[in-house]
Amino acid sequence: GQQLNQSPQSMFIQEGEDVSMNCTSSSIFNTWLWYKQDPGEGPVLLIALYKAGELTSNGRLTAQFGITRKDSFLNISASIPSDVGIYFCAGRPYSGGGADGLTFGKGTHLIIQP
Amino acid sequence: GAGVSQSPRYKVAKRGQDVALRCDPISGHVSLFWYQQALGQGPEFLTYFQNEAQLDKSGLPSDRFFAERPEGSVSTLKIQRTQQEDSAVYLCASSSGEVRWAQYFGPGTRLLVL
Numbered sequence: 001g002q003q004l005n006q007s008p009q010s011m012f013i014q015e016g017e018d019v020s021m022n023c024t025s026s027s028i029f030n031t032w033l034w035y036k037q038d039p040g041e042g043p044v045l046l047i048a049l050y051k052a053g054e055l056t057s058n059g060r061l062t063a064q065f066g067i068t069r070k071d072s073f074l075n076i077s078a079s080i081p082s083d084v085g086i087y088f089c090a091g092r093p094y095s096g097g098g099a100d101g102l103t104f105g106k107g108t109h110l111i112i113q114p
Numbered sequence: 115g116a117g118v119s120q121s122p123r124y125k126v127a128k129r130g131q132d133v134a135l136r137c138d139p140i141s142g143h144v145s146l147f148w149y150q151q152a153l154g155q156g157p158e159f160l161t162y163f164q165n166e167a168q169l170d171k172s173g174l175p176s177d178r179f180f181a182e183r184p185e186g187s188v189s190t191l192k193i194q195r196t197q198q199e200d201s202a203v204y205l206c207a208s209s210s211g212e213v214r215w216a217q218y219f220g221p222g223t224r225l226l227v228l
Contacts, residue, residue: 004156031215042118042205042219043157050215088156092215100170101147101159102217 006089006105014113019076021108023089031092032065032072033102038085046087047074069094076110084112116140118220120206126226127196135191135223139208146189147217148181151203160204163189196227 006023013019023032031050035043047058049065049072056063062075072091076083086109090102119138127133139146144165149157150173160179162170165186174181178196183189193200203224207217 033215033217035219040221042120042207042221045216045218048216090156100162101149101173102157102215104156104158106154106156 004089004091004103004105006108008108009106010109010111012111012113013079015079015081017079019079019083019110020073021087022071022073023091023105024071025091025093026070028069028094029072029091030069030094032063033090034061034063034072034074035088035090036085037088037107043088079110079112081112084110086110118206118208118218120204120220120223122223123221124224124226126228128228129196129198131196131227132192132194133196133225135193135204135225137189137191137206137220139187139189139206140210140218143208143210143218144186145209145217146183147207147209148189148191149205149207149219150175151205151222153202157205160191193225196225198227201225201227 004023033048034046037043047056047063052069053067054065060077086107088107089105121136146163148160151157159173161181163183166183178194180192203222205222207219209217
């Protein structure tokens with residue numbers, strides 16, 4: 001099945017730093033979404049992208065749908081302690097075939113160093 | 115408004131027992147999805163409903179897994195004769211008909227099979 005490669009696996013940052021993470025696929029996707037998951041909770045939708053090249057912001061978060069349709073990135077500016085968590089990219093393959101659900105990456109663990 | 119709710123939040127079952135997991139989607143959301151999340155992994159798609167119709171069950175791992183949504187709102191995921199490998203977090207998500215891929219997740223049910 002489809003796989004999304006998400007990197008980095010983990011990030012150790014200091015409060016106030018900017019963060020960048022990305023997600024790539026071997027095939028074209030027509031939808032990219034970014035979620036954040038805290039321990040013991042379900043994923044929370046941060047940003048949804050539907051068009052190649054689309055750049056969307058949500059507060060300090062900015063995400064882009066890559067022009068090749070095979071990648072997406074998420075940036076977090078001026079990180080704060082509550083940004084700690086696991087960030088997942090998810091997408092829907094362009095082919096439309098196969099499962100109707102989203103395909104998820106393995107997540108990026110964001111850790112803020114004291 | 116209320117988000118997606120799931121019950122129970124935690125379930126411990128002995129191997130061979132049957133379990134039933136409940137999902138209450140966001141009111142008015144026609145699409146409902148079930149995912150399985152193993153420890154340290156991203157969610158993996160199990161099945162999809164549009165109203166009461168189960169349109170995709172390609173992700174269900176075996177015939178021991180069964181899902182229903184008889185009235186197009188609440189859904190139940192049933193696992194028969196549970197096995198240790200069924201231990202995971204089971205997530206439910208819903209979306210409106212207009213923006214199908216912007217899925218909103220519940221907190222999940224953590225299933226432990228002993």
